[in-house]
Amino acid sequence: MGRREPNQIAVELNCEVTRVYRSISKYKRVKVPVVTARLDIYIDGDQLHDDNVFEADVFYESLVCDGTFPIFNCTCGIFGCGGYEVNVRHEEERVLWDTEGLIFEFERDAMLKFSKELLVRLETLERVLAENGLPPRYDHPTFASKIKRFEERR
Numbered sequence: 001m002g003r004r005e006p007n008q009i010a011v012e013l014n015c016e017v018t019r020v021y022r023s024i025s026k027y028k029r030v031k032v033p034v035v036t037a038r039l040d041i042y043i044d045g046d047q048l049h050d051d052n053v054f055e056a057d058v059f060y061e062s063l064v065c066d067g068t069f070p071i072f073n074c075t076c077g078i079f080g081c082g083g084y085e086v087n088v089r090h091e092e093e094r095v096l097w098d099t100e101g102l103i104f105e106f107e108r109d110a111m112l113k114f115s116k117e118l119l120v121r122l123e124t125l126e127r128v129l130a131e132n133g134l135p136p137r138y139d140h141p142t143f144a145s146k147i148k149r150f151e152e153r154r
């Protein structure tokens, strides 16, 4: 068969809560919580595009169709500034990623496991946000339905 060894993909959440002063009027300042969170993506133990922001919502889009996706955004939020695209192709048994000339092959089961782990991390982050009185950042039901579609597609 001669297929290459599949790559392994994992995610880590780094979450920090700080309190900063914010002016609510000319004379009054209050301390408000700020939650900074990073999702770090590791492939075979090495961090991928470590200077970029992993866009979970774009990743979940890429889970259900082929295409080129702006998954690794620039930290300033302007993709054209320093973002990296991932060309994603779904095969019967594998999902292929091509980014900046790096080509990775994930077994569908490994990609499924990763997508579920990511959802757990996002739920952790949402819990931290809620505890600090901050609004949610992600659309879980949409992510969960994409995982389900990916799972059922075989």
Ligand SMILES: [Zn+2]
Residues within 6 Å of the ligand: 074, 075, 076, 077, 078, 081, 082
């Ligand atoms: Zn930038």
